[in-house]
Amino acid sequence: MLKLIKNATVHDPKYIGVKDIMIDSQSIIAIEDNIECDHSFVEMIDATGQLAVPGFIDSLVHITGGGGEGGFTTRTPEVNLTDLTKAGITTLVGALGTDAVSRTLTNLIAKTKELNELGLSCYFYSGSYHLPATTLTASVQSDIMLIEECIGVGEVAIADHRGSQLSYNELARLASDSRVGGMLSGKSGIVSIHVGDGPENLKVINEVVDNTDIPITQFLPTHMNRNQALFDAGINYVARGGYIDLTTSTTPEFLKEGELKCSRALKQVIDKEANLSHITFSSDGHASLPSFDESGNLAQLEIGKETSLFDEIRDAVLIEDIELEKALAVITSNPADILKMKRKGRLKVGYDADIVLLDKERLVIESVFSRGRTMILSGEVKCQGKFEQGVTR
Structure with missing residues (x-):
């Protein structure tokens, strides 16, 4: 499923404004002022009041x-x-x-x-x-x-x-x-x-x-x-x-x-x-x-x-x-x-979807996406190693 991060204050790491970010299974496919889409095929993530920065x-x-x-x-x-x-x-x-x-x-x-x-x-x-x-x-x-x-x-x-x-x-x-x-x-x-x-x-x-x-x-x-x-x-x-x-x-x-x-x-x-x-x-x-x-x-x-x-x-x-x-x-x-890491370190179309969402005022980590995979969402761990304590098998 595609993911659409809405209304994020985006740092590339340079500031580029309030944007929507569309990501597929691995990559950033669009960064625009307002992305409209069929919500039935897209996971929506409201990032109002949050900063989107590179992983x-x-x-x-x-x-x-x-x-x-x-x-x-x-x-x-x-x-x-x-x-x-x-x-x-x-x-x-x-x-x-x-x-x-x-x-x-x-x-x-x-x-x-x-x-x-x-x-x-x-x-x-x-x-x-x-x-x-x-x-x-x-x-x-x-x-x-x-x-x-x-x-x-x-x-x-x-x-x-x-x-x-x-x-x-x-x-x-x-x-x-x-x-x-x-x-x-x-x-x-x-x-x-x-x-x-x-x-x-x-x-x-x-x-x-x-x-x-x-x-x-x-x-x-x-x-x-x-x-x-x-x-x-x-x-x-x-x-x-x-x-x-x-x-x-x-x-x-x-x-x-x-x-x-x-x-x-x-x-x-x-x-x-x-x-x-x-x-x-x-x-x-x-x-x-x-x-x-x-x-x-x-x-x-x-x-x-x-x-x-x-x-x-x-x-x-x-x-x-x-x-x-x-x-x-x-x-x-x-x-x-x-380190010559291709597709890393910036939020750009075609780059890996490595994104961290931060609370804008407190600068604390809210959500983490790595190569498009949701690792943490709104402070809740979504992905763990197989043998980490508390993991659901």
Whole structure:
């Protein structure tokens, strides 16, 4: 059945006015001032007083769980469908992290396929924190080229005691492999880089950019709001033409220690007149959020939350007074462009029907549609994973 969303205030993410949106089984087929149709063949959704915005893109989620830095009892669980849809996320990228032994790429691709079958658009990164890169085929290049859902490699750890302490030659070789795989398959071939709190921060990436022909846009360093010094280095990196990603999941302890809240970091980006189109947010959902003491021992562990992604957008608008379209861009059009996700990140005819309806005044999620499928309607979950608690079989 066709769906017709009536009287929505539409942000593309740019504001385009009060419109009706017609969607079929997967795509947006019309956005007009007033669409008339035979109601007997169309599901009508009244969006008066609501904002229609693109479904959110989360470029880093540990969909098969993460953690383990404190032993086997600290391994975080797999993500559920509703962890994502309740957060307005319709497109995401899964990744491994510290643990690439008990967490495997075969499990990662199986979870990716599960989320796609449930109606989301899920991709994954080959590799993990460590080198040599873990792959499904002979190499990162062939993983990206031959596996449809694989769009890059990561998250590769630098400036972190848990990483492989890779040299710039090793990173250059990995980035070249990923870049060629992307070129041959029409994908981004992006290298997602986990940046720790080590003093060298972006040094190894800058060495690759300075000493090779690999463009700076081949890298997407994340966790760049970890502290002010790293964030400032990120702003300089953006000035060189690079992309940076800010992590929305945090803890009160991290913020006390100097981590920048994403909404405030976005305000700094705008005040510094940095290139906003080169900035993205990701949740780092279902990752462990570990704190270590001075000896490198685990002191505390929490879990990343996908809901933090939109929470920070909401705070950016309501607390930091950032224009809605600028705030939305970092979780819609920007990641879609950087990761070369076709038909994603915007509300346009011919694009996938990934739509979130927000209460206009409170900026809370009311309804979520992913590739035309109703995930949440007026606050009620309509689609769950097969084994989620309370699911009707």
